[in-house]
Amino acid sequence: MKSLKAICLAATLIALPAQAQDQESPQQWLDQAAPALLAEHDVPSVGVALIENGKVVLATQYGEQEWGVEADEETLYNVASLTKPITAEVVMRLAARGEIDLDRPLAQALVDPDIAEDPRAQKITARMVMRHKTGLPNWRYETEGTLKFIADPGEKVGYSGEGYEWMMKAVEIWTGRNFEDLARELVFDPAGMQLTSYTETSGFLGHVATPYKKGESVRNVVREKPSASDDLRTTPAEYARFMLSALDRPRIAGKLADQRSTVRDVTSYRPACREGELAAFCPSRQGWGLGWFLYDYGDRVVLEHTGGDIGEKAIALYDPGTRRGVVVMTNGANGHKVMMPIAGRLMGDPRLAELLMTPYG
Template sequence: MSNRFTVSVPCLLLACALAQASSATPMPQTATREAAILRDAALPAGARVHAEASATPALVAAITRADAALFAAVFDRCDATTVRALVTEDFEFHHDRGGLVAASGERFADVIRQQCERRRRGDDPASRRELVPGTLAVYPVGDSGAIETGVHRFYERDAKGGETLVGAARFLHVWRNDRGTWRVARVASYDHYGVDASTNASGDRAVDARAALDAVVPPLLADKHVPSASIAVIEHGRVTVVAAYGEQAPGVPATTKTLYNIASLSKPLSAELALRLVAAGRITLDEPMANAWADPDIADDPRRLQLTPRLALSHRTGLPNWRRETGGKLAFLRAPGVAFGYSGEGYEYLARFIEKKLDTPFERLAERTVLEPLGLHDTAYTRRPWFDGRIARPADANGKALEPAFAEHALASDLVYSTPSDYATFIVAVLRGDGVTPELATERARVQASRMHDFCPQPADDCPSDAGFGLGWEVYRYGDARVLMHTGMDEGVFTLAYFSPERGSGLVLFSNGANGPQLVMPLLDRLGRDRDFVATLRRQAP
């Protein structure tokens, strides 16, 4: 991973969309949905967006004042007359949920009048709009126009004057300077997301997280040649933000329903199946797997008798990661239980043991025990018809698209396809301890195979107090708090997920680029969560 990141935006997405509207080059997702609204925005004749120019301080100040005046009239004063004076005659307001809200300045003023009347009657609550600090951007259009973008929050006020944060959205405004007065010609309000929060503070964190993602991810993808990233944020034990950026395939925007090969993030899902089977009394953590299964390659090796589910889940089987490392034939690299050694083969061994003992295909057990109970309808171990049109194509370090890989039969260790929303839902269930006993939840998050010497050969302030593998997850301890993490990497794919049981925080990142690891540190730095864990990751970064 790289911990250096410089924002470089030689041609802003929106500016490119306008200045190159007739180009055959596919536009990024954000530009695609905005371009249609702006293409007919009736800007001054001959005006062009200055794609590489930045707004002067005077222009930024003028647009900031005009923005504040417009929204004060709409939300604070309910002043339809002022609203009408601040929008053009041919004004249009496009809303991703409400469609075309108004197609003229007079119609928009009427909408505000009706809204204000409902508030006076008490049918609608009073509300307030707040611009999220650091998100406002202004771009000049010729000498008498401007484009404004940003993120804003919405609050509802109660009768006692208290406020509750209820949501946020991205916005785009096209302004015209009409003989010295700035008026809005077009408004696009989109990517609305509600806030499920018990307090305004937690809601603010969710909105700030989305604003941080919106600001950092698009330029980061371009800089690192990663086609797309899809992200879920967990706060207070809930999924609070889900967002997707970039393209799942050339010319196809990524969405929150795009499916990614999650690579080795398959292992925690499979570990969850094993732990739930233990909780149900169908297998045990420490029984010899040889009682039900022995791989033919090691059938005559007495060390096979020492293999248990616990050793497989904590990567202490002594087996290689893949048998190709031992000449295509499975063989022990070391005695079971003596040392950590990351092993996909260990997980496949566990899967075959479970299948043989329970006389049920591994994938069907995973569906019945984990995927269906948790409502993970966008997650599967093998290819399904509903994958069509939803796959994130992997890409090499230069961003060149590669062919996606799929499992011919279910693998416990790799090639599961999922969405960050589904995976974050899974993590929330783990946070709650669903489906397992408290004792098993403790074992899952206990370091079973220490790796402290690998992470921190010498004590340092950025070292955890303990680190290693638990059951299915890497475990880092910081005093009384633990962070569980796993990553995945296949050709042209990188994924990461982490969460803290004590803090209720977490993140899921799926990307379809070989340079995906380079997204991690800039993204986590911008979000500003779990700084002790982030410091540990920075220590591991080259």
């Protein structure tokens, strides 16, 4: 239950002058700010990992993975759409090994019956999926339960989980392998992600964070089959190790790696950074690379992805230039109100901190 003391403490800590903040270590700041933020926003727990100079230097957690059970280093959060960068990495590593072609039409493997008669279905590729330019909705419930095109493929940016699911199924057909097995071989094991999984394992017992909304547990999804775009279970430390494996010590080089961290189609999900005179904290360019959203400030490029379902919110950021990154995971409907100030503070850039606190719209 939140208290007036906790609310005041959270507001004070976040608003501290830069000079006062610099006197505190990240751990010291978190030890005060994280519990106060959890109390203020009725979020059960938060897990945080910090990367400095290409190493995970801090991994900690606060609060309870379910009421009465403390979160610990093995608490497995549902990271929702933070699943997508891992899926994209698996696909790109297959492409780097020459096992698949990112520009091969997915329809050569399979086509959803809903769009099988639409010639546009023949144009969609894995590269379009990872840049969110398929022309498909996020989910088919947005088009009355039937999958339909809402734009021509390649025409404009439109976030789509449906595209990721199609890409995963095509990759399974082309390789003849289960996607979970591919992820284990290509990403999880090399990065030391023993607990991470798309689907339930024996390691889930006693470690799954229960999602909450208004103090009550809500739909707690644990998959029996992999989803390319949602519901991966992991810890902040393991996701941080994934980012280092993918972005700091990459197994992908050359043009493919460059495309992951290059803004091709400028877009913004925040009105303050797309309408009229841009706010001072806005990047000069922002938009999708392959699998990641990019904030290009000119002097630094930050790769970002968020995830959010009914009772879980998460964010991951990494700056290849400074080799600094942050992962924050929560199991509460108001988790974004906890993760954004934490991520902004720990990334160490006032522009980015203000950007993260700016509403979508």
